[in-house]
Amino acid sequence: MIFLTVLVNLFTSKKEYVDKAVSSLTDPEEIEKKKRLATRFWNALDSNDIWMFLIMLFITTLVCWYYYIPYNRKAGRHYHPLHCALFGLGAVLLSGIATYLFCLGIVKVSYDTSLVMKVCFMNAIYSLLWVFVCSFIFCNYSSTNAYRWFKIR
Amino acid sequence: MSKAFVFCIGGTGLRIMKSAVMLMAAGMKTNGYEICPILIDPHEQLEEKKNLDLLINDYIDVYNKVVGKADVDKDQHNPLDGFFCTPIKRYYEYDGKQNDTSTSLADNRTLRDFLEVGRIPANDINRFLVQTILSESNLNNALSVGFKGNPNVGTIVLGNLIDNQDWWEAFLRHFKDGDRVFIFSSIFGGTGASGFPLLLNKICNCEGHPMVQKAFVGAVTVFPYFSLEDPSTTKSDIDSANFITKTKAALAYYEKNVNPDYLYYIGDISHQASYDNNEAEQKNSAHFIEMIAATALFDFLRNRSKQSRPQYMSRAIEDDKEVLDLKSLGNGYKEEVRIVANMKLLNLLMEVLKDETFFPLKKTHGFNKKFYNSDFKALDKFMGKFNTWYDEISNNTRGFSPLSIPKSTSGDLSKFIKHFSFNASRDHELLLDMIEASKIPNENHHNVLRYFLDFAYTAINNQTGKL
Numbered sequence: 001m002i003f004l005t006v007l008v009n010l011f012t013s014k015k016e017y018v019d020k021a022v023s024s025l026t027d028p029e030e031i032e033k034k035k036r037l038a039t040r041f042w043n044a045l046d047s048n049d050i051w052m053f054l055i056m057l058f059i060t061t062l063v064c065w066y067y068y069i070p071y072n073r074k075a076g077r078h079y080h081p082l083h084c085a086l087f088g089l090g091a092v093l094l095s096g097i098a099t100y101l102f103c104l105g106i107v108k109v110s111y112d113t114s115l116v117m118k119v120c121f122m123n124a125i126y127s128l129l130w131v132f133v134c135s136f137i138f139c140n141y142s143s144t145n146a147y148r149w150f151k152i153r
Numbered sequence: 154m155s156k157a158f159v160f161c162i163g164g165t166g167l168r169i170m171k172s173a174v175m176l177m178a179a180g181m182k183t184n185g186y187e188i189c190p191i192l193i194d195p196h197e198q199l200e201e202k203k204n205l206d207l208l209i210n211d212y213i214d215v216y217n218k219v220v221g222k223a224d225v226d227k228d229q230h231n232p233l234d235g236f237f238c239t240p241i242k243r244y245y246e247y248d249g250k251q252n253d254t255s256t257s258l259a260d261n262r263t264l265r266d267f268l269e270v271g272r273i274p275a276n277d278i279n280r281f282l283v284q285t286i287l288s289e290s291n292l293n294n295a296l297s298v299g300f301k302g303n304p305n306v307g308t309i310v311l312g313n314l315i316d317n318q319d320w321w322e323a324f325l326r327h328f329k330d331g332d333r334v335f336i337f338s339s340i341f342g343g344t345g346a347s348g349f350p351l352l353l354n355k356i357c358n359c360e361g362h363p364m365v366q367k368a369f370v371g372a373v374t375v376f377p378y379f380s381l382e383d384p385s386t387t388k389s390d391i392d393s394a395n396f397i398t399k400t401k402a403a404l405a406y407y408e409k410n411v412n413p414d415y416l417y418y419i420g421d422i423s424h425q426a427s428y429d430n431n432e433a434e435q436k437n438s439a440h441f442i443e444m445i446a447a448t449a450l451f452d453f454l455r456n457r458s459k460q461s462r463p464q465y466m467s468r469a470i471e472d473d474k475e476v477l478d479l480k481s482l483g484n485g486y487k488e489e490v491r492i493v494a495n496m497k498l499l500n501l502l503m504e505v506l507k508d509e510t511f512f513p514l515k516k517t518h519g520f521n522k523k524f525y526n527s528d529f530k531a532l533d534k535f536m537g538k539f540n541t542w543y544d545e546i547s548n549n550t551r552g553f554s555p556l557s558i559p560k561s562t563s564g565d566l567s568k569f570i571k572h573f574s575f576n577a578s579r580d581h582e583l584l585l586d587m588i589e590a591s592k593i594p595n596e597n598h599h600n601v602l603r604y605f606l607d608f609a610y611t612a613i614n615n616q617t618g619k620l
Contacts, residue, residue, distance in 0.1 A: 073589075075582040079513050145588045148516040 014042050017115070037111065044107045045119060052102055052123055056095040060127045063091035064134035072145035079147040088131045095127035096120045154240070155331040157186040157454055158324055160352055162193045163345030165375050165443070166337040167205050172439065173337075173447035174205075174212050175542050176489070177239040178535060179496035180610070181448075184455040186333065187240045189247075191320045193352075194344055195296055195311075200436065211535045213241055218528050219603045228598055235610030236499060244323040253319075264306055265292040304403065307347025315355065328365050335450050336372035336413070340403045341396040349374060350411045370413040371453035376400055376420025378442040380427045397422075412463040417449035419468065424475050424551035438545035441477065441553035448489060476552040478571040479620075490555040491620045494570050497543065497556055498583065498613045499606075500536050503529075505562050505580050513588055514608070519601040528602040566616075575616040586612030 012020070021038035022031045067087035072078045099120040103109055109116050132150070139148040161170040170190055173181075177188070190209060194202050216237050221229040232238045245253050265271070270292060273280045283292075291306050315321050328334075336352060338345030349372060359365045377396035407416075421442050428437045445468060452466070471483030479490050506512060507525050514520045547554035557568050567578040577583060590611035591604070598604075 073585075075577075075579070075585045077581045077584070079588075080511050143592050145513055145585065147511045147513045151516050 014039075014046070017042055021112075041107055041111050041115070045103065045115070048102070048106050049119075052099050052119065053126065055098050055102055056123045056127050057130060059094050059098055060091045060130040061134055063087055063094060064131060064138060068135075068138035068142060068144040068146050079145065081147070084146065084149070088128070088135075091131050092124045092127045096124035099123040154185065154187045155333070156189050156242075156327070156329070157183065157333045157335055157450070158189045158191060158244075158328065159450060160191050160193060160334070160336045161205075162336065162338040162348035162352065163342050164194065164196075164199065164201055164437070165339035165342060165446075166345050166348075167192060167194060167199075167201050168437065168439065168443045169337040169373065169375070169446045171201075171205050171208060171542065172444040172546075173450055174208055174241070175496075175539055176444070176447055176451070176492060177241070178212055178215070178237055178539060179492040180235050180238055181451050181488075181492055182455065183239045183451060186454050187242055189242050189244055191244055191324065193315075193348060195314060196344075208535075208538055209241060209243075211531070211538065212237070213243075214531045215535055215602075216240060218531055219600065219606060221600070228600060230596070230598065230600065230603060233603065233607055233610065235614070236496070236606045244320045244327070247323060247327045263293055263295055264310065267296060267310060268292075303343045304347035304399070307343050308351060311344070311348050312351050312355070315352070321355075325359065325362050325365055328362070328368065330364060332368070333454065334368045334370040335453055336370070337446065337450075338372070339375040340407070341375075341377045341400045345374075346399065346403050350407065353411055353413055369459050371415040371417070371449070371457065372413045373417040373419060373446045373449035374407070375442060375446050376418060376422070378419075378421040378440060379437065382427060382429060414459055415453055415457055415464045415466060417446070417452075417466045419446045419449070421551060423473055426550040438549050439542045440549050441546050441551055444489065444546060444553065475550065476547075476554050478555040480572045482555070487620050490570060491617045493543065494556055494617050494620075495610070495613050496536075496539055497558060498566075498569065498616070499609050500540060501558075501562055501566075501580060502583060502587070502609050502612070503533065503536060505584065509584070512584065514591055514604070518591055518604045518608075519599075520605065524601045524605075529605070532602065532606075570617070570620065573620055577616055583612045583616070586615050 018035055018038045022034045025031045025034060064087070067078075067084070071083075071087070077083075097120075100109075100116065103116045103119065107116070136150040138144050138146070139150040140152060159170065159173070161167050170192070173188075174190075177183070192202055192205060196202065216232075216239075219230070219237055220232055220240070232240060243253065245251075264287065268283065270280070270283055273283070287306070287309075291303055294303075294306070296306075296310055334356060336349055338349035340346050340349075353370065353372070356365055356368055356370060377400060380396070419442055426438070426440070448468075449466070457464070468485065469483075470477060470481065470486070472481040474481040479487070482490065506520060507529075509515075512520055546552070547556075555571055557571050559565055559569075562580055565578050566580065566583075567575050569575055577586075587608040590608040593611075596603075596607070
């Protein structure tokens with residue numbers, strides 16, 4: 001719900017997606033079959049997007065926690081921006097990859113790889129936003145040893 | 154707070170005080186005593202005296218910034234448990250003055266004029282006495298350049314000079330029950346050798362001041378520990394070949410007449426540096442013996458109580474090496490090695506942190522450019538002097554060089570103290586310990602320099618504390 005209605009729908013709606021899937025076909029029977037396949041594919045992703053979102057939240061939060069708490073308790077100037085950027089990037093990539101792996105389990109990805117990739121990309125974007133939210137929380141409400149970029153108090 | 158009046162007499166006395174200030178900056182404790190240094194040397198133009206004066210000012214400046222100056226700052230704190238932990242106060246501050254307005258101890262007259270020898274009749278017995286105990290050279294020397302290694306001159310002159318001094322009056326006025334007196338001097342020179350017995354005598358026989366008369370007094374007197382160039386080549390009046398003879402003569406007098414509660418003897422005859430024989434400048438490098446002499450003050454304030462008889466103390470080293478480290482010094486010197494190491498590690502942290510743009514405490518505790526361009530500069534200034542002092546004592550003969558300081562700040566620190574291993578091997582481990590120290594909620598204030606020294610000490614002590 002969350003992905004497809006909020007972000008994926010920015011590019012395309014379910015109706016447009018299904019119509020586009022059959023746009024090159026002329027045989028009515030073929031069109032009906034393809035419509036069912038496209039709808040099932042869309043619905044599978046759409047009905048499981050809450051899990052994808054939760055996976056993203058879990059992974060991103062975990063990476064952020066690891067960066068802000070245990071990792072910065074180790075010596076080695078881990079508070080430098082490079083470490084922060086690498087962990088942020090890591091959270092985004094991990095969320096994207098985890099989303100892809102999850103999709104592998106619920107749909108036949110090869111049916112429409114581009115839509116799956118788009119979903120993964122959207123989840124990565126969410127992850128990036130969540131990185132900032134987590135950073136804000138850790139910078140203001142935790143005893144982190146990291147550089148508090150987002151400290152406002 | 155109880156006070157310890159520390160009289161520093163003559164060139165060596167001043168140099169011992171310099172070491173004492175360095176050690177206090179590095180964290181040597183005085184058992185809660187406030188130190189009131191009184192510098193006594195009629196040689197007013199002596200660079201050593203001016204520099205010590207400035208050094209004490211620099212110390213007080215940092216101390217006041219860390220603790221907050223009474224009657225000025227609202228944000229007052231207790232002394233830190235580490236660097237700059239001891240208050241030093243000038244005697245004139247007890248009278249509410251900001252500067253030393255006392256008249257100089259220097260006297261521009263010659264000894265001949267001072268004694269008014271010309272007015273003594275030719276056949277008077279006193280003229281013969283003067284001729285017996287003082288040479289023509291003694292009589293013709295200007296008193297303003299000190300006593301040039303002649304205790305016989307100092308003994309005659311110094312007593313009269315002291316009487317009119319503001320610091321003496323201030324000492325008599327402000328000495329209270331529980332305060333202590335300590336005297337730094339040498340036994341082989343002029344000013345120190347004569348000034349110490351004289352001052353002690355004045356204290357013990359100070360009429361009208363029973364508290365002063367009964368004062369608990371300690372003193373360290375330094376035996377010869379350096380030699381001077383041959384005076385025949387430098388046209389100096391001081392001949393270091395006489396140091397031992399003068400020491401023996403002085404000791405013979407001290408044995409019966411100079412008995413403070415605690416008398417510490419320090420000296421070194423096996424490894425001696427040879428200095429330029431220039432009595433006007435006396436640009437001698439700092440020396441290990443001066444540092445050890447300074448530790449007598451701390452021993453006196455921390456470990457000693459009044460006894461029924463005078464106590465005589467000394468220290469020894471484990472191995473007679475030309476350059477001393479923890480092993481050759483022996484276990485008795487761990488504290489000195491530790492606190493000198495602490496200060497040099499603080500120096501390392503100061504160098505590192507100035508350029509540490511993303512150090513987390515910049516955000517949380519104000520370790521930012523504004524700080525490094527303000528209060529930090531006072532610390533930096535003092536540290537520059539400490540570094541010079543350490544370089545001098547480590548390169549002098551005998552050398553005190555217990556540290557193996559890496560050439561770059563990113564070098565290996567595990568063997569920073571020779572014959573002792575740290576847990577940390579790199580600077581960033583100390584930085585991490587500073588960050589951890591900042592999370593212990595013991596104080597909440599806006600004094601960044603105090604935070605800086607506090608956290609740095611905790612981090613450094615994690616490494617050196619086990620020594």
